[in-house]
Amino acid sequence: MSFVRDIAMSYRAPRTVVRRLLDMGEREDRAFAILMGACVVIFVSRWPALAREAHLKQTELNPLLGGSLFALLFILPLCAYLLAFVSHLFLKLLRRKQTAFGARLALFWALAATGPIYLLVGLVEGFVGDGAALGLVGVVWLVAFLWIWVSGLIEAGRAAA
Template identity: 45%
Template sequence: MALTTDIVATYRNPAAALRRRAVGPPREDRALVTLMLACGLYYIAQWPRIAREAHADESLTLQALLGGALLGWIFVAPLLFYLIAALSHLVARLFGGKARWYDARMALFWALLATTPLALLQGLTAGFVGPGPAETLVAVVSFGTFLVFWFLGLRLAESGEFADAA
């Protein structure tokens, strides 16, 4: 299935979409591409907000703000997400989780990628509408959706289903 089709399918049935993406032998290249694509789209989602901030405060340059966001989203965030995936897997192990490390990573990375449409909407809202109730609402919905997708994916992964199917 196409990536965009799986992203849309995630909003209908998160477990089935993740299952299609993660079942099989561990492929770290797939996990890394999923994460980097998500981080790249989250970086792009920041552009409208950054442009608004640069326009509102003349002491800030657009290039400096974009460079900082690039450093954060493309170089630092992937390392943090690997760490978060490892910590979530360790916590799940304490409660009887049976997943492979790869499965825990894919649950987090797929949740990030699946919520990029909402992140792009959040960026547009922050850039064009600005701070206020609309931006807050979109941010809460976006983050809540990410948490739901991640929790459902991690629960599915930690059930051991992916490792059994490999």
């Protein structure tokens, strides 16, 4: 199935999508590509907010973009790997059968699948600014992210059993 269809299906049946990704085999390059794709989408979603900030503060946009690029394409992947490892250890403590790859794939796919909502968050932040609209869209993103991530962790645990 195509990447876009998998993203759309993740909002209805995230476990099915994660199951299909797990059935393709444990390929770290595929998981890393999913993570980096999500990081690029998050980076692009930050552009309107950074442009707004540069305009309002009368500063240069390029240093803001450079800092965001470094944070989102170099630091965020490291943090994502750490968070996936911590979630794997937490599930092991709960005596859930879980592989580290399954925990990574569930987190990385949740980041990638919620990319369209995060693009909307960036647009609202860039064009409207802080306020109720940004809070509402942020909550929608968080709920969707947690829904897809937890569902993916459950499916990864079932696949490992």
